[in-house]
Amino acid sequence: MxxxxxxxxxxxxxxxxxxxxxxxxxxxxxxxxxxxxxxxxxxxxxxxxxxxAADVPRNQAVIIVHGIxxxxxxxxxxxxxxxxxxxxxxxxxxxxxxxxGAAGGIGxxxxxxxxxxxxxxxxQVDVIGYSMGAPLARKAILGGQCVDTREILGAPLTELVDTFLSVAGANYGSVLCIVPVPVGTCNKRNGLHCDSEFLNDINNQQRYEGSHTFSIFSTADEKIGFRSCGRPVSPIRGGTGFVKRDGLNHDQLMDTTHPLQRNFILYHSPKAPKHNRYLL
Structure with missing residues (x-):
């Protein structure tokens, strides 16, 4: 494979x-x-x-949102x-x-x-957010006002999204950002400190990401971590389901769970059905 x-x-x-x-x-x-x-x-x-124009999609479109x-x-x-x-x-x-990635900008x-x-x-589309791309994609779907620029993103896009999947997502911060800094990725305004305005904004509401919301995370993720500020940093509260893996680092989690990611967006389950005429 x-x-x-x-x-x-x-x-x-x-x-x-x-x-x-x-x-x-x-x-x-x-x-x-x-x-x-x-x-x-x-x-x-x-x-x-x-x-x-003759190229007719069979599957729902998947939008990949990368990290920092x-x-x-x-x-x-x-x-x-x-x-x-x-x-x-x-x-x-x-x-x-x-x-x-030249300077790790957010935008x-x-x-x-x-x-x-x-x-x-x-x-409807499926959205996969990786690492910092997960909370950024969630804000895009949530809409409303940006905490830093005060830009108005508009109404929620929930009805446009079938499945939202977070993979190694920094949804409640990063273990690398336990100590906040004034600027950069770990700031408390639009950064990944567990108590930032940005994260509080996207986490104060639930079930807006799409019809189905899933998370894949690892207890050995060295970049996002497993817990910060006394709570898990990756699984989305109120989501449809999640899968926890042990022993996989950040990149391994994103790069070795492709079958699991496909099952979530295609079947809304960690496992594919045993009998499916489209199963390849």
Whole structure:
């Protein structure tokens, strides 16, 4: 399976397809298109889209939201695994928020991505948030006002999302941020300190992430940790379900649980059904 996945890596589109790019341009204008495609960061900062109008998706589109200090291409392995199980480029999307890891900036607009892909495909989407991408995606879905910029994101996008999956998500902070700092990732305003305004904002409400909400986390995660401020930092309270793994570090958790991730978004369960005519 590892060899099969590696062989598929070159087949993953590393930017938007011309069909999807044209849809964005015609529907939202050049500014939104550029904001989502992020060619300013190279040709590996976004992916997804149909080959043509005749390319009809079979699966709900999956939107991948990366974490801090990397780009959307960090999860080419996730896309490759999904493709090995029958997904197409028209069903897997990603964009890069912030500065792509050059300085660990926080930013981007996953709100626009969720709305655009939902409009483009005509059906609910699935969202997978990795590491810091999990709380950022949750804020995009929650909407409301940003705690730092005071930007109004709009109404909740809950009805647009079928499954929200957090993988190694810093949903209640990070063990590396026990001591708050004035600026940076561990600040108490929009950072990952367990008592930051940002985290309090997204965690004061429940069941807004989508029709189904799942978490995958590890007791050995060295970056997010397992507990901080006296509570687990990754499982989303009020969620549909979760899976806890022991012994996997942060990257291992994200990169070795692809079958589990697929089961959650496709079957709303940690296990695939025994008899399914679409099961590959």
């Amino acid at each position: 590892i060899i099969q996945t590696l062989l598929l890596l070159p087949l993953i589109s590393c930017d938007f397809s011309p069909h999807f790019r044209k849809f964005l341009h015609d529907s939202y204008g050049i500014a939104i298109t550029d904001m989502l495609e992020r060619t300013d960061l190279g040709m590996d900062a976004s992916f997804g889209g149909k080959d043509s 200090t990397n780009k959307a291409s960090r999860f080419a392995g996730t896309a490759a695994f999904l493709k090995s199980k029958g997904y197409k480029n028209a069903e897997i999307y990603g964009t890069t928020w912030g500065d792509g 981007g607009d996953e709100v626009a991505m969720i709305i655009a892909v939902r409009q483009y495909t005509g059906q």
